[in-house]
Amino acid sequence: MTAPSETAVLHHVPYYAQWESADLVPAIIGREIDAADDPLWQKSGADSAEEYAFWSWRLCGVACLRMALDHWRGTTPTALSLAADCVAAGAYVRHEDRVDGLIYAPFAAYVRQRWGLRAESRPELTTGQVRDEVTAGALVMLSVHASIRDLGAAPPRRGGHLVLAVGVTDEAIVVHNPSGFPGVSQRFTHIPWSELDRFYAGRGVVLAERPPS
Numbered sequence: 001m002t003a004p005s006e007t008a009v010l011h012h013v014p015y016y017a018q019w020e021s022a023d024l025v026p027a028i029i030g031r032e033i034d035a036a037d038d039p040l041w042q043k044s045g046a047d048s049a050e051e052y053a054f055w056s057w058r059l060c061g062v063a064c065l066r067m068a069l070d071h072w073r074g075t076t077p078t079a080l081s082l083a084a085d086c087v088a089a090g091a092y093v094r095h096e097d098r099v100d101g102l103i104y105a106p107f108a109a110y111v112r113q114r115w116g117l118r119a120e121s122r123p124e125l126t127t128g129q130v131r132d133e134v135t136a137g138a139l140v141m142l143s144v145h146a147s148i149r150d151l152g153a154a155p156p157r158r159g160g161h162l163v164l165a166v167g168v169t170d171e172a173i174v175v176h177n178p179s180g181f182p183g184v185s186q187r188f189t190h191i192p193w194s195e196l197d198r199f200y201a202g203r204g205v206v207l208a209e210r211p212p213s
Helices: 022-029 049-056 060-073 079-089 104-115 127-135 146-150
Strands: 008-010 092-094 099-101 117-122 139-144 161-169 172-176 189-192 200-209
Touching (some): 049 079, 060 104, 060 139, 060 161, 060 200, 079 092, 104 117, 127 139, 127 161, 127 172, 127 200, 146 161
Antiparallel strands (some): 092 099, 117 200, 139 161, 139 200, 161 172, 172 189
16 A cells, blocks of 8 residues: 655744754753853843843744744844844833743734734634644744653643744644754754644744735
8 A cells, every 4th residue: 555645844944042052052951051151142142141141041932033034034133132122012021030921912013014024923823724824835933831842741831932833744843942952852853743732832923924015
């Protein structure tokens, strides 16, 4: 019997971690080193290592946007300059010791107005809709639990972290994970559809090129 053919769509999107040194992500997440000790912190556009360390834990959405901008525009601003834009747009709310966000609606409005992309806040977004959007050429920011990086057995909740869907197959969604581990779960990581629901909160942001007018 001939095996059924697999439908596969893969967008060749550049990868950005939410830390400048992607190879150090396991050590930073594991608290073996402080994010302020990232030797590439200045590439983020931060004014100090301490500012970088504060923001770096909160930049998954910015990292996803940087990937999309590099993919469609061939360049991207620094992480902290985009974070500042998002604060000004109301997509992040900065407090002394925390940041609220990413808040999808003002973020999507900012991306449309500043970068000319189609950007839609989707508080309800099924996996079938994600598949359709990616197949049609979009990139989708998905709200998942961070333990998706190693398919943790029992995430305490869904959502709280953003990854970028860059492809689909019959068996899996393909993501770039800003806090994934190098060689394991950073780039073009296949997450089985059967596993995704344990981590996915059913919401996200759809990004795409605008059709010619």
